[in-house]
Amino acid sequence: MAQKAKTKTKAAGKTSASAASGKAEKNKKLYTVIFFHDWCKSCGLCSAFCVKKIILTNETGQPYIEEMDSCIGCRFCEIHCPDFAITIKNRYPERRHTDG
Ligand code: SF4
Ligand code: SF4
Numbered sequence: 001m002a003q004k005a006k007t008k009t010k011a012a013g014k015t016s017a018s019a020a021s022g023k024a025e026k027n028k029k030l031y032t033v034i035f036f037h038d039w040c041k042s043c044g045l046c047s048a049f050c051v052k053k054i055i056l057t058n059e060t061g062q063p064y065i066e067e068m069d070s071c072i073g074c075r076f077c078e079i080h081c082p083d084f085a086i087t088i089k090n091r092y093p094e095r096r097h098t099d100g
Contacts, residue, residue: 029073029090030068030069030071030090030091030092031068031071031072031073031088031089031090031091032068032071032088032089032091033055033065033068033071033077033086033087033088034086034087034088034089035062035063035064035085035086036084036085036086036087037062037085039083039084039085040062040063040081040083040085041082041083042057042060042061042062042063043061043082043083044057044061044063045077045080045081045082046063046077046080046081046086047063049076049077049080050076050077051072051074051076052070052071052072054066054067054068054070054071055077063086071088073088073090075088
């Protein structure tokens with residue numbers, strides 16, 4: 001009986017932990033990274049400086065984002081771009097990025 005009660009408490013703890021993480025996920029701030037490709041000279045600095053390593057480069061060296069929702073909005077890429085070719089914008093949590 002005591003064992004059963006213990007199991008029950010453990011399960012309840014798990015539920016509240018997952019509810020908390022679900023709430024945190026819901027309230028997570030999201031950002032959109034915008035590249036101005038006409039200004040970009042494909043130097044790769046933004047990719048090298050991205051703290052989350054989500055800026056990749058294509059075969060011509062142009063940057064693109066792999067997982068937009070993983071961006072933490074630190075603006076490190078924006079600050080280090082020598083050609084002012086990056087802007088970070090806030091995004092509402094419910095507007096999740098779907099096209100990569
Ligand atoms: S740092 Fe700026 S210029 Fe260099 S690849 Fe990134 S966007 Fe292009
Ligand atoms: S704002 Fe920060 S996390 Fe987001 S793409 Fe730029 S360097 Fe990476």
